[in-house]
Amino acid sequence: xxxxxxxxxxxxxxxxxxxxxxxxxxxxxxxxxxxxxxxxxxxxxxxxxxxxxxxxxxxxxxxxxxxxxxxxxxxxxxxxxxxxxxxxxxxxxxxxxxxxxxxxxxxxxxxxxxxxxxxxxxxxxxxxxxxxxxxxxxxxxxxxxxxxxxxxxxxxxxxxxxxxxxxxxxxxxxxxxxxxxxxxxxxxxxxxxxxxxxxxxxxxxxxxxxxxxxxxxxxxxxxxxxxxxxxxxxxxxxxxxxxxxxxxxxxxxxxxxxxxxxxxxxxxxxxxxxxxxxxxxxxxxxxxxxxxxxxxxxxxxxxxxxxxxxxxxxxxxxxxxxxxxxxxxxxxxxxxxxxxxxxxxxxxxxxxxxxxxxxxxxxxxxxxxxxxxxxxxxxxxxxxxxxxxxxxxxxxxxxxxxxxxxxxxxxxxxxxxxxxxxxxxxxxxxxxxxxxxxxxxxxxxxxxxxxxxxxxxxxxxxxxxxxxxxxxxxxxxxxxxxxxxxxxxxxxx
Amino acid sequence: xxxxxxxxxxxxxxxxxxxxxxxxxxxxxxxxxxxxxxxxxxxxxxxxxxxxxxxxxxxxxxxxxxxxxxxxxxxxxxxxxxxxxxxxxxxxxxxxxxxxxxxxxxxxxxxx
Numbered sequence: 059x060x061x062x063x064x065x066x067x068x069x070x071x072x073x074x075x076x077x078x079x080x081x082x083x084x085x086x087x088x089x090x091x092x093x094x095x096x097x098x099x100x101x102x103x104x105x106x107x108x109x110x111x112x113x114x115x116x117x118x119x120x121x122x123x124x125x126x127x128x129x130x131x132x133x134x135x136x137x138x139x140x141x142x143x144x145x146x147x148x149x150x151x152x153x154x155x156x157x158x159x160x161x162x163x164x165x166x167x168x169x170x171x172x173x174x175x176x177x178x179x180x181x182x183x184x185x186x187x188x189x190x191x192x193x194x195x196x197x198x199x200x201x202x203x204x205x206x207x208x209x210x211x212x213x214x215x216x217x218x219x220x221x222x223x224x225x226x227x228x229x230x231x232x233x234x235x236x237x238x239x240x241x242x243x244x245x246x247x248x249x250x251x252x253x254x255x256x257x258x259x260x261x262x263x264x265x266x267x268x269x270x271x272x273x274x275x276x277x278x279x280x281x282x283x284x285x286x287x288x289x290x291x292x293x294x295x296x297x298x299x300x301x302x303x304x305x306x307x308x309x310x311x312x313x314x315x316x317x318x319x320x321x322x323x324x325x326x327x328x329x330x331x332x333x334x335x336x337x338x339x340x341x342x343x344x345x346x347x348x349x350x351x352x353x354x355x356x357x358x359x360x361x362x363x364x365x366x367x368x369x370x371x372x373x374x375x376x377x378x379x380x381x382x383x384x385x386x387x388x389x390x391x392x393x394x395x396x397x398x399x400x401x402x403x404x405x406x407x408x409x410x411x412x413x414x415x416x417x418x419x420x421x422x423x424x425x426x427x428x429x430x431x432x433x434x435x436x437x438x439x440x441x442x443x444x445x446x447x448x449x450x451x452x453x454x455x456x457x458x459x460x461x462x463x464x465x466x467x468x469x470x471x472x473x474x475x476x477x478x479x480x481x482x483x484x485x486x487x488x489x490x491x492x493x494x495x496x497x498x499x500x501x502x503x504x505x506x507x508x509x510x511x512x513x514x515x516x517x518x519x520x521x522x523x524x525x526x527x528x529x530x531x532x533x534x535x536x537x538x539x540x541x542x543x544x545x546x547x548x549x550x551x
Numbered sequence: 552x553x554x555x556x557x558x559x560x561x562x563x564x565x566x567x568x569x570x571x572x573x574x575x576x577x578x579x580x581x582x583x584x585x586x587x588x589x590x591x592x593x594x595x596x597x598x599x600x601x602x603x604x605x606x607x608x609x610x611x612x613x614x615x616x617x618x619x620x621x622x623x624x625x626x627x628x629x630x631x632x633x634x635x636x637x638x639x640x641x642x643x644x645x646x647x648x649x650x651x652x653x654x655x656x657x658x659x660x661x662x663x
Binding site: 188191192195199202206209211212214215216217218221222225226228229230232233235236237239240245289 | 590627635
């Protein structure tokens with residue numbers, strides 16, 4: 059039954075190939091994509107259920123024993139994130155036909171979409187460092203295809219920057235892997251962890267750790283390395299922005315979490331204060347960006363930066379509360395960023411502009427859209443009944459227990475400013491008088507609402523059902539604090 | 552020998568980054584190619600150079616070169632090959648649509 063671990067990677071790959079064959083027949087492609095993502099979600103839910111009940115599933119591909127072959131490790135953290143990814147994929151599959159132009163659908167949107175899911179799931183599940191690089195490239199290649207799909211002037215201009223920065227950081231990733239290979243002589247993550255423990259992380263290993271952090275921080279858009287992100291995330295179609303905002307930066311965060319909870323854990327006096335500094339600066343610069351602009355898409359894109367700031371802060375504090383907070387916030391943020399990008403996509407579609415100063419009184423025509431934005435602003439900022447609250451509460455509790463007061467203050471203030479930045483869209487765009495004179499053309503938002511409500515429902519449930527969600531997440535953070543569990547499940551000693 | 556190839560990889564990185572920071576689009580593409588050459592050479596160096604014969608199983612030979620870095624490089628080469636060809640086509644289209652290949656002029660406005 060250990061073959062189950064590879065299904066979240068194989069299935070979308072297979073479906074992507076099938077969809078590449080049917081790209082000319084749009085209705086068929088739409089139908090198949092919806093069916094495939096639902097099948098995927100079903101399979102992944104079953105595997106997640108099994109992993110949470112019976113423990114980690116490890117698959118040694120090709121039957122080679124652990125350090126010699128590639129291992130696929132479906133542990134509770136990876137499966138939780140794969141499940142979240144697949145839920146978002148279902149919502150995006152249902153949203154896509156309404157927001158894409160026929161030409162974009164015809165030119166391989168759906169295959170790229172499923173290959174992106176393949177890459178993301180693979181990156182979450184792999185237990186091999188070079189394989190992680192390959193899955194990063196799989197998801198990046200798919201994202202290059204998606205970001206430039208349509209070929210507008212703006213898209214081409216921003217995507218070339220996106221491709222260059224990612225190519226550069228990928229090459230740094232390869233270099234970092236080479237460094238690590240020369241020191242420990244293996245690329246299997248469990249065995250690296252074991253050997254790093256044996257040599258007790260000397261100076262060179264800390265250097266390599268920082269190099270890895272640099273690579274993943276570029277992917278995750280952390281403080282000094284976020285400059286490529288906001289613009290390139292807003293140029294593609296809203297559904298592509300939602301996929302990027304929800305998944306791509308989070309893969310970087312996941313990799314940092316994995317590396318610094320499994321491998322580089324012996325010199326945390328140096329690395330982890332650095333994370334907290336970077337977290338603080340990401341929070342500050344991200345919210346400054348999001349309140350400085352009047353472009354609704356850009357407001358949401360800048361909001362990704364404080365979110366990854368929160369996550370890296372939890373990793374920097376590194377105790378049980380903070381880690382459960384990070385995992386909770388990670389799942390919450392994947393949902394809510396997808397929701398916000400999808401909502402903003404509809405707003406831009408109905409208002410015909412992304413300039414906030416040109417919108418007014420939308421609530422008179424689109425009440426449901428307005429209230430959905432209102433709720434998601436609350437969810438994002440962390441108002442009590444919703445999911446952002448519990449994640450932040452755990453993070454702040456963890457940070458306070460090790461006396462990191464400054465970062466807690468920064469986090470609280472930036473939460474307020476995050477709320478302000480989204481509320482600005484609500485107040486300026488939705489409030490206001492119904493203008494009698496102008497002949498505003500009402501556009502139907504029928505198809506868009508289903509997926510948004512579907513995702514927001516999960517986000518809200520994550521907050522209201524915290525009693526139910528918290529125990530498994532706490533068990534994951536306990537698991538992360540004991541890397542021996544991971545090593546034992548892979549190397550089977 | 553490792554020292555020499557390390558220095559060579561360093562030079563490739565340096566020239567690559569210099570080209571990456573230029574304004575002309577094609578120079579940037581050349582910069583990325585040079586950086587990937589540097590990275591690949593670096594993997595080969597880090598796996599220790601020439602410890603034995605090529606890793607092909609032959610009777611009576613016990614010393615082989617490390618086959619793993621070679622497999623890694625081969626994978627990385629095809630990946631960077633794919634990305635570079637995409638980047639070239641993208642650069643061509645971008646220059647054609649925007650009527651400039653100067654990165655300094657490829658800026659946007661606030662709302663678009």
